[in-house]
Structures are given as structure tokens and as C-alpha cells.
Amino acid sequence: MSWLWSSSHLLRFPVGPASPCHGGCAEVDSMTEAVAGQGFLLGCISCKKREEVPARTTVDWHFKPLQEDKFRHIFHYNHPTADILHEDFAERLRWQGTLNTDVQVGAVYIHNVTFNDSGTYRCTFHRTLFLPVADMWVVVEKEVELTVVSAANRELVSVVSEILMYVLIVVLQLWLIVVLVYCYRKIWDEHEAREEKKAQKAQEASVVF
Template structure:
């Protein structure tokens, strides 16, 4: 029982890494000039069973300026780049249907002029029983463009912790397997010993019966 429970726990931990639900993870905030960059934006529905349609707008305010400019609009299945500064450089990387929860876009060939504040806006219509409800969600991403990538300390620590967790889980699995194997072997040996004792007792009983017959 312990073996089966331990293996189930390990399996559940591993599966949860691959099949988790919607999670509102923040976007990365540092891009490298000349490379591509994924601007993340996630807005999870509170009730998955409710049907919805969503459109996504992206606005950009360059560093040092005060006004946002409309740069991108997505309404499944059409994507529209709204500003000439991003012409041919933006690509939809979000949810591939109308019930959008991931509104990410990919910037090709990032330049230093792309430094600034990006605003992602979800305009969602929820189809409730007998009515509709409009919901607007806005999220901000402060993007810095650098010449060379810098690994943030938190990212390094997270990566180290991930590998430590994997190693610990593997060691735990090995220990559980060894324990289960030893327990199974001990139980098998105990059964064989009981069988041998029963066979020996039966043999002695048969011998006693035979000796009693001879004495008569």
C-alpha cells in the first residue's frame, strides 16, 4: 500500500508539471536587440465552462513619451498590425481560437526603439444563461532592450531549484523502488518459509501415522 501511494504521489507531481490549468504568469521584460521577443499576456477565465469570445489589443508607449499608440489587434482568426513602426514585425502567438486566454505577441528583430511600456487589453464577452457580460482586463509590460542578454538572479535560482527538485524526485523514486523490491522479496521469502514449515509438519504427521500403524 505504501509503495502504491508513493508512486502515485510521484506520478501526480510529474503530471502536474505538464498538464496544469491556466496560470497568469508575468511576461519577461528584457529583450536583446536584433533578436525576437515574446511579449506575454494571460487573462484566465474564472469559470472554464462559460463560453466566451475575446478580442485583444496591444498599445505601446515609447520610453520618455506620455501617450500610447495602438500597434496590434486580434480577433480570431484575423491579426492586424496597426502601426507602421511594427509593420511586418508582429506575430500572434496567443490562443488559436475566439475564446482567448493567452494574448501573447512575438516581436521580430527587436530594436532599441522598442523599449517602453506595452499595454495588453482583453475585451471578453461571457455568454451566461439568458444574458451576456462584458469584461475588460488590462495588463502592463515594461520592456527593456539591451545589447547582450543578462540572466537575472531569480531566473538562475529558479533553474537551479528546478534541477534540484528533479534530482530529489528521482532519488525518492529510486528509494521507493528499492523499498518496494525489498518488501516484496521479504514477503516472498516469508511465504516460502511458511510453505516449507507446513510441508515439514505434514511430513512429520505422516511419519507419525506410519509409525503408529507399524506398532499395531
Template sequence: MALGMFSFLALCIFYIQVPQGQTGCAEVDSMTEAVAGKGFLLGCISCKRREEVPASAIVDWHFKAAGTEEFIQIFQYEYNNPTILHENFEGRLEWQGTMWTKDVQIGAIFIHNVTYNDTGTYLCTFHRTLYLPLYEEHVVINKEVELTVVEKANPELTAVISEIMMYVLIAVLQLWMIGVLIYCYRKIYAENEAREAKKAACSQNKLVESKDPCDGIYLE
């Protein structure tokens, strides 16, 4: 019995540690402060609400410089076809979103060699098509990022945010581990109780033949 309990706990721990084939999707806001001369990731995530529905998406990025009123299109991504659409960003934009499927949910782009002229509003637009059984549904999702370019990063703010996120992550992982171990323990305990009850019933009724309902239960 001890060996069985050990094996079950090992399986639980393995399940926790091994990444699952289908990861979850969380809509996290983009950072908004870039350092001149450095690279910067413009984040944009749009999670599909019904994972079981097949879909495809095209992602457009527009930019409105500080002090101006109109957006200009600077980038478009369609499955395996990233395209830079404005000369000011030529050679500086790199697709960092979903690449292995047409069902795009991460639409991030990376700006190389950020300049002060990159300060402004960035508009990320998902044009998603949902392939439902009887028809196709077209959905448009817009997300804005207000980007500020500074000479140097604020180390104090960065350190505080990093430390907070580290403690939050540690706490969440610990609670998750405790919850899974409690679940595993309860399941093992319930199985053991059921087995002991069956052994007691077999002992009481003296059912020891190999073909009776107690087959495989060894009495101590």
C-alpha cells in the same frame, strides 16, 4: 496475473507520456528585458476561469514609450485577423497567441528587430465575452509589461534562471511519476486482493459451475 500487472503499468506510463487533447492554462508573466536588434516575445496570458463556458475574445496591445504619459494602440487581434495599428511597428509585430479558436487565452505578440525606442510600458487587454445560458457576460482583463532594451543579454542571470527552471521541472516530473506509479500499484494491489478473496470464497463454497457467480475465476 503478471501479464495483467505489466499491461496496466504500461497503460499508466502511456497515459503520462501522451499529451492530452485539452491542455491546461497557466498565467506566466512575460520576460521584461530585450536585446537591441534581436526579436522579443511579449507574453500575455489570461486563463478563462470556467472552461465549460464557451467564449470569444479580442486582444488589444497598447504602448507607452519611456518618458511619455499616453498609450497608443499598436496591435489588435480578432479571430484570424491580426492588425498592426501604428507605423512605428509596421512589419515588426507578429501574432504568437491562440489562433485555432475564438476563445483566445494566449495573447502574445513577437517584436522583430527590437530598437531602443521600444523601451516602455506595453498594455495587453483582453475583451472577453462569455456565452452563458441566459445571457452574455463581458469581461475586460488588463496586463502590463515593463520592457527594457539592452545592448546585450545578461548571460549570468539567464544561465541561473535556466538552471533553476531545469531543476524545478525535473523535480516536479519525478514527483509526478512517483505519484502515478504509487496510484497504479495501489490499484493493482487492491484488484489482486479482491480477486484472491473471491477465489478463496469460491474454493470454500465449491462454486465451480460456469453459470455461478465465480464464472471466469480459475482456481489454482
């Protein structure tokens, strides 16, 4: 017995909010602007709602160029095999996703981006969840509208860099606070243990005399 569930999400914004995190996995939208002649990471994440459920997942990428109506099948990943399926992307695609059968990150990296790479990319997860009662088959589709430009948008790059800098500062401060609290509690517990031992020894000594 098997169940089928499907979901479709469109990623159309350069920077989007992360969806709710499930067991350490967060669905973050892909960037949508690439620079000609450089590399670009096509992001695609599909988190399981229950991290503890084992699963097997394959990922397919399709591409629809500008001014065209049909998608081309360009890439397939079935761990540990990654296959480039279209000659336009020969030797230019590299798997950058999860390196096991339970795939949640389905990203691919495009080498040497060209203006012909502008268009719509569709990422499809085919996931089988191994449940105690029956296996469930889940299909998740996401799309990335990619624009290729001749030069990077400096304003966007600076904004993203500044945001990442502040996020890093906050994370480091929180980590420092956690470490300090942990060390303080550990030292205090050791102090309490020593005092308790001293009191116990003093009590035993008073009983003897």
C-alpha cells in the same frame, strides 16, 4: 442585457509570482528585458474565473515609447485574424497566444528588437462571457514596461535557468511517484481480482464434491 466589468494590472517586475490558477490557466508576468537584435515574447495572460463558461475574446496591443505621453495602437487579434496596425512594427509582430475565439493567452512575439522598442506596452482583453441569464462584457488591461539592452543580463539568465532546472526535477519526481503509485494499485487490484476468482472457484468445487 449585458454587464460590464473591468480590471487593470501593471506588470513592472522582471519575474513575478503567478496568480491563482483557474482551470489550468495561470497568470504569469511577462519578462521585461529584451536584447537588441533578438526576438522577444511579450507575455499577457488573462484567465477566466470559471473555465466552463464559454466566451469570445479579442486582444489589442498598444505601445507608448519612452519620453512620449500617448499610446499607439499596434496590434489587434480577432480569431483567426491578426493585424499589425503600426508601420514601426510592420512584419515584426507575430501572434503567440490562444488559437481560438476563447482567448486567455494574448502574447505577441517581436522580431528583431530595436532600442526604439523600449517603453510601455498595454495589452487589452475584450471578453464576452456567454452566461445563461445574460452575457457579461469584461475588459482586462495589463502593462509591460520593456527595457531594451545591448547584451543579456547573464546573472539573471543563469538564475532563471537554475530555477527552471529545479522546477523540472521536482515535476519529474512527482510524476514518477504518481506513475509508481498508479502501477502498484493496478497490479494490486489485479492480484486481488485473481485471488477472489480462485476463492470463488474453490468454493464452487467444494460444493460440487
